[in-house]
Amino acid sequence: MSTSSASKIDHPSLALTESYDEEIAPLLTTIDQIRNRIADIDTTIDLPAIVVIGEQSSGKSSVLEALSSIPLPRGGQHMTTKCPLELRMRRSSTWHASLECSGRLIRDNIPNAHDIGQHINHEQNRLTSNRDQISKQVLLLNIQAPWLPNLTLIDLPGIIQVTSKQQDSASVNIIEELIQEYLDKPSTIILAIIQACNDIETSAAIKYAKMFDPDGERTIGVLTKLDLVDRGAEQKLLEVFDNKRIPLKHGYLMVKCRTQEDIDNNIELSEALRKEEQFFSKSSKFQSVPIERRGCPSLARFLTRELVRNIKQSLPHLITDLRGKINNIEQQLRHLGIDDYTQLLLTNEARSRYLTDKLFAAMQLFRTEIHGVEEGAQVNNPLYAKRNELNQQFYKNMHNCKFENTQLIQLIKSAMIATQGPEPSDYILFRVTKTVCLNYIKAIRVPMEQYLSHMIERTNNVISNVINKVFHMRPNLLNQIRLMHETLEQQLKSECHNELELMLEMEESFVYADNPLYKETLKRIKRIHQQNSHDALTTTIVQSARTPYTTTNVSTNSITTSLKRTNGAMSEDNDDDLDEEFSPPVKISRPNNSSTNRSSSFWSNLWPTSRQDIPENLTSDTNDIRSSSEYVSSSRPVILPATTNVVNDNTIDEEIIDYKIRILTMQDIICQRIILTFPQRIEYQLVRKQFSQLDLQSSILSSTSLEKLEYLMAHHPETERRQNDLINKRKIYDETIKELQNLEQQQSNSNTA
Known part of the structure; x- marks a missing residue:
């Protein structure tokens, strides 16, 4: 069939009245354009559609051939439909056909209708690697001709009841997934193809239709292969047709398409439509079936009306659904750092202000978070x-x-x-x-x-x-x-x-430092020592001095005397004032001092009476007697070796206790001073x-060039990609809503007229 001769062939018209076609054509075309636009970005949009399901060899392809007058692939021993086929038919004064897949044009201006099946089969084999397997890729066949109805159908691969050697369980699963994806949408009209010669209760098409449309609200039953109905079974078939067995809201229609014998004999589709009409008019079994419910032309008109009605009813819901998707996109964009994507399309000056505001907002948030931590404002800071x-x-x-x-x-x-x-x-x-x-x-x-x-x-x-x-x-x-x-x-x-x-x-x-803090701390520590039991204090001192020295018991009387005495003899009247008055350090007897007393308990044992009594490590050589400055530079305190027995049992006297108290005082003062000041600083x-x-420093970033702002405010490449995808979706949804609103307005004006 050539381009020049296609319109001259006498095809029975499958279209409705010319005026009605002119009315519905823009509606169907707009929905198809929307389907094209969103096919690659969102498959969840519930666009009105008629989806054809049926078992393999149920006559599904024959019905589509009859509706389109286009020969479709025949499988013979192999699978016929290997992927979803969207068949868009439009009434036009000229012939035109094209085949697409995933937005890619495969063939355009196909001159001969008989070649279409070959092109479809070739593309299906490419998608499935020449195997009897199923692909989810959608083939789109656009055809225009004078005899065609304004109708769009989506044909799904035939339901596999029993797998063959070439068909695996994966194909069964993919078909079930496709059925769920398409039939689960509320705006989908289910066209269930059922062999009239089989029991309807066992029909796989009815089973899946009931699964997604349990009340039969959007299912249309089509009974095929009427010529194969056994004698005596016609009455049961008529009960099905009359909605008595499995009722459907839209009921059932009957068609008789080309048989395999007709195909083998090269019976044209136009001739097959005439034979179909003769079958119903001459058959005593099905003569009572209403004309509008029998034959492919009636089916085409019925489907067109239902699709148009479904589109009109779905427009408000579809617009609401798209607005919800836009709101979701806006939330995602805000999460990705874009509050208003239209700001990205501004002039340089406006964009500079926009980016500066965004940077300022980010810096302000940063400062708020930082100061919140600094001031301890957060719970569980x-x-x-x-x-x-x-x-x-x-x-x-x-x-x-x-x-x-x-x-x-x-x-x-x-x-x-x-x-x-x-x-x-x-x-x-x-x-x-x-x-x-x-x-x-x-x-x-x-x-x-x-x-x-x-x-x-x-x-x-x-x-x-x-x-x-x-x-x-x-x-x-x-x-x-x-x-x-x-x-x-x-x-x-x-x-x-x-x-x-x-x-x-x-x-x-x-x-x-001889200051009030020192004096007060000294008093406090002396008071603590006085309040301790004398026996406990004595035991502690003796135990602490046991190694490497030999110790003797120190009387509590001598310790008490040491804590009370001053440089000279202390007046008995001042004994009670020890805690209130600062007690000057005790007078230490030194061997080289004119005021020394050689009988002093510590120094008399520490300082030997003759040169030969001095241990080798304590000679008078100035290098051996380390000064305090040398001691400070040492990494460890000066400790006498255990072998140096210069301190005898009576060396622990009141002078050491006095030293100890004063050193504890200084330790306490140093410790408190560091604890109070170091963490704070x-x-x-x-x-x-x-x-x-x-x-x-962060506030300085706000004063920068547009180029620098663009660089600083750029997102991660993956984030940028996601942003662009979302922005593209947003634009498409906006355009789609406008088109749907225009359709609503047109329908409203048409109803008013």
């Missing part, structure tokens, strides 16, 4: 919860660094040996106290460094989380803020370490100062 935990641990670690009895007494004795000389006793007291306290200052470096390290780590983690949370959709801006943070972090980290060194240096420089550097600097 991640920074302050950890900070409190770190402060508690720092407090414990600082106190754990204090020297206990055994260690402290050992340090005191070592310091007394290292600082012996002709100096006055007050100066000796200062040197011993400073020497021991410097050991404590060295010890507290570890918890201070640990606290600083943990605070740096935690603060940086919190800030990094905020940065990622706010800027994760814009990688360039994220990297810019990260770089800003890393630079500032290194700077403040260095300043914090300098702060630590400065505080330790200050403590080392001013270990001993570190928090200021790492939190307050860092947050304010980030706030200041």
Whole structure:
């Protein structure tokens, strides 16, 4: 059939009246255009359609051939329909045919109708690799001719009841998925093709139709192969036709299409339509069937009316559905950082303002998040919860660094040996106290460094989380803020370490201070020692001095006397005022001092009476007698070897107790001072100062060029792709809504006229 001769062949008209066709043609064309437009972006849109289902060899292809007057593929021993076929028929004064697949034009201007089946078969084999398998790809056949109805049908592959050697279970599953995808949409009219010679209760087409349309509201039954009905079975078939067996709202129609014998004898489709009419007019069995319910021309007109009615009814619902999809797209775009996609189409000046506003909003959100963390505004604040935990641990670690009895007494004795000389006793007291306290200052470096390290780590983690949370959709801006943070972090980290060194240096420089804080703390610690039981205190001192020295019991009377005495004899009237008045240091008897008393319990045993009695490691050589400055530079305190037996059983006297109390006082003051000031200064550097600097530096980004703004505000490539896909969908949905609204308006005007 050539282009020039196609319209001259005498085809029985399958169309309705010319005026009606002119009315419905724009409606059907618009729906087809919408289907084309959204086919690749959204298969869930419920567009009105007529979907044809039936078992293999049910006569489904023959019905479509009769409706379109186009020879379709014949399978013979093989599967006929291997993929969905959308058949768009339009009444036109000229012949035109084209075949498409997934928006790709396969053949255009097909000159001969008999070649169409060959092209369809070739494309199906390409999609299925020449196997009897099923593809979900949709073939679109557009045909125009003077005799065609304005009708669109979607033909699904035939339902497989029993698989052959060439057909596998996967094909059965794909067919079921296709049936569900198309029939599950409320606007789909189900055209169920049923062999009249089979029991309708066993029809697979009816089974699937009932599955998705249980009340039969949108199912149309078509009875085929009437000539194969056994004698005596006509009455049962008429009961089906009369809606008595399985009722359907739209009822049933009867058709008699070309048989295989007609095909083998090359009976033309136009001739087959005439033979069909003769069959019904001459058959005594089916003569009573109404004309509008029998024959392919009647079926074509019936389907056209139902499709048009369905389209008109579906327009409001379809518009609402599309608006819902637009709202969903807008939510997704907002999640991807686009509040209004139309802003992307602005002029440079307007776009610069838009991007600046977006950048400002992002910076404002960043500052809000940062200050929320800084001020502790958030519930379960991640920074302050950890900070409190770190402060508690720092407090414990600082106190754990204090020297206990055994260690402290050992340090005191070592310091007394290292600082012996002709100096006055007050100066000796200062040197011993400073020497021991410097050991404590060295010890507290570890918890201070640990606290600083943990605070740096935690603060940086919190800030990094905020940065990622706010800027994760814009990688360039994220990297810019990260770089800003890393630079500032290194700077403040260095300043914090300098702060630590400065505080330790200050403590080392001013270990001993005769001030009210010292006096009050000294009174408190003396009071604690006085309140302790004398036996417990004595036991503690003896145990702490046991290694490496040999100790003897110290009477509680001598300890009490030591705690009370001053440089001279203490007046008995002042005994009760010990807790209120500052007690000056005890007078220490030194061997080289004119005021020394060789019988002093400590020095008489510590300082030998002759040169030969001095241990080798305690000679008078100045290199062996380490000064306090040498001791400070040492990494560990001066400890006498266990073999040096210069301290006898009576060396633990009231002087050591007095040293111990004063050193405990200084330890306590240093500990409190560090605990109170160090965390506060570190928090200021790492939190307050860092947050304010980030706030200041990030605000500068707002004053930049459009090119820089475009770079900073760019999204991740994958995000950009998703944004573009969503924006494209949004545009298509907008256009579709406008077209549907125009259709509604046209229908309204038509009804009014």
